[in-house]
Amino acid sequence: MADHATEMSNNLKYMPGFGNDFETESLPGALPQGQNSPQKCNYGLYAEQLSGSPFTAPRGTNERSWLYRIRPSVRHTRRFSNASYPHWKTAPCLDDHSLPLGQLRWNPLPATKETQTFLEGMRTMTTAGDVLTQVGMAAHAYTFNADMVDDYFFNADGELLVVPQLGAIRVFTEMGIMDVEPLEICLIPRGMMFKVSRIGEGDTWRGYVCENYGAKFTLPDRGPIGANCLANPRDFKTPVAAYEDKETPCRVHVKWCGKFYVTEIGHSPLDVVAWHGNYTPFKYDLRTYSPVGAILFDHPDPSIFTVLTAPTEEAGTANIDFVIFPPRWLVAEHTFRPPWYHRNIMSEFMGLIHGQYDAKEEGFVPGGMSLHNMMLPHGPDTTGFEKASNSELKPVKLDHTMAFMFETRYPQQLTKFAAELETLQDNYLDCWDGLERKFDGTPGIK
Ligand SMILES: O=C(O)Cc1cc(O)ccc1O
Numbered sequence: 290m291a292d293h294a295t296e297m298s299n300n301l302k303y304m305p306g307f308g309n310d311f312e313t314e315s316l317p318g319a320l321p322q323g324q325n326s327p328q329k330c331n332y333g334l335y336a337e338q339l340s341g342s343p344f345t346a347p348r349g350t351n352e353r354s355w356l357y358r359i360r361p362s363v364r365h366t367r368r369f370s371n372a373s374y375p376h377w378k379t380a381p382c383l384d385d386h387s388l389p390l391g392q393l394r395w396n397p398l399p400a401t402k403e404t405q406t407f408l409e410g411m412r413t414m415t416t417a418g419d420v421l422t423q424v425g426m427a428a429h430a431y432t433f434n435a436d437m438v439d440d441y442f443f444n445a446d447g448e449l450l451v452v453p454q455l456g457a458i459r460v461f462t463e464m465g466i467m468d469v470e471p472l473e474i475c476l477i478p479r480g481m482m483f484k485v486s487r488i489g490e491g492d493t494w495r496g497y498v499c500e501n502y503g504a505k506f507t508l509p510d511r512g513p514i515g516a517n518c519l520a521n522p523r524d525f526k527t528p529v530a531a532y533e534d535k536e537t538p539c540r541v542h543v544k545w546c547g548k549f550y551v552t553e554i555g556h557s558p559l560d561v562v563a564w565h566g567n568y569t570p571f572k573y574d575l576r577t578y579s580p581v582g583a584i585l586f587d588h589p590d591p592s593i594f595t596v597l598t599a600p601t602e603e604a605g606t607a608n609i610d611f612v613i614f615p616p617r618w619l620v621a622e623h624t625f626r627p628p629w630y631h632r633n634i635m636s637e638f639m640g641l642i643h644g645q646y647d648a649k650e651e652g653f654v655p656g657g658m659s660l661h662n663m664m665l666p667h668g669p670d671t672t673g674f675e676k677a678s679n680s681e682l683k684p685v686k687l688d689h690t691m692a693f694m695f696e697t698r699y700p701q702q703l704t705k706f707a708a709e710l711e712t713l714q715d716n717y718l719d720c721w722d723g724l725e726r727k728f729d730g731t732p733g734i735k
């Protein structure tokens with residue numbers, strides 16, 4: 290398969306379902322039947338287990354896959370040397386910078402000037418928690434303009450939730466290939482080797498990544514909503530097995546407890562011919578999310594738009610919620626329809642994939658980012674407030690919009706890069722300037 294694809298491939302096959310036990314082989318008979326570890330595997334393949342949960346995790350959260358590959362992965366990680374990706378930071382990271390506390394918003398990362406790959410183009414905006422105790426997350430933004438051809442990567446520190454915003458990407462993992470375009474997301478499990486290449490033409494490919502150090506992302510419970518709507522399991526797509534049979538010099542890059550290493554090998558590590566199991570990458574089309582909302586009055590909490598949640602031991606207190614704000618009908622009567630003004634114990638990192646966000650029609654642009662950290666007040670800008678307080682409340686389709694939030698229980702620490710980024714908006718706070726006192730002590734609608 291060529292590294293630079295001109296368009297998303299219709300030939301790639303995916304298997305539907307969230308957390309299913311899948312099986313797939315790219316050569317007939319490559320997958321052993323009835324057992325995991327035959328004395329000798331067909332085609333001379335090596336059998337290898339990849340564990341995404343402790344062996345003893347309860348059945349409902351126990352995840353592992355069996356990979357049948359040309360070489361065992363001990364042959365893919367020979368003698369590491371130190372490597373450096375200075376812009377990819379890991380918690381705890383209390384970078385020294387002089388930006389005081391505040392609500393923050395950025396325009397998109399500037400386009401890449403040098404040639405760089407997905408790995409080289411990763412820029413950490415915030416970190417939270419502590420990778421050494423497998424708690425917390427990092428919010429990254431990326432730009433890149435070159436394919437990873439003979440360069441491969443795995444992240445031992447957490448799974449990666451990739452949210453392309455500009456340009457489609459091909460993610461070739463050990464377990465198969467996913468083509469992912471803006472308005473789709475994909476998840477690369479912790480420890481899984483992969484490379485990313487560009488799809489289509491362009492100057493810059495751009496997006497966001499949430500690195501989850503904690504328990505894996507899963508579907509939120511629906512409670513009284515019942516068995517359907519929100520993110521439906523069948524819309525999650527896991528790739529079928531695909532492999533590269535390539536005997537050329539390659540490099541495997543690793544991130545492990547915040548440090549980077551690289552190893553030189555003479556072949557591709559993406560050599561899995563068949564696999565079965567439930568520890569897998571997947572992609573998901575955000576357009577298949579079925580939102581449920583207020584159908585009479587008031588603005589519900591954004592948790593109704595949770596696509597995936599990464600839980601902690603404390604009930605209802607997520608390490609990360611991945612929340613989207615998709616197109617939807619607004620029908621609530623006698624209601625201020627956009628988000629209310631609020632302060633939140635959770636910390637909110639937001640991005641805009643496409644269109645406009647209803648609380649901030651100006652200033653929050655596609656590819657942009659905002660950070661409303663623990664307990665910092667925020668809400669609609671003055672224009673949004675005036676518009677929503679005075680508009681006729683007929684049913685309105687909120688269209689051409691797709692914002693998202695990485696919301697974490699842990700305060701998000703700004704990196705020096707984010708604090709000094711040239712696209713930081715100095716005047717963000719001005720968006721609330723016009724919210725003047727209306728109260729004059731007399732009753733009545735003002
Ligand atoms: O702050 C934001 O824009 C995100 C958000 C949206 C919403 O509808 C309610 C709460 C909330 O934090």
Ligand SMILES: [Fe+2]
Pocket residue numbers: 631633637661667
């Ligand atoms: Fe908020």
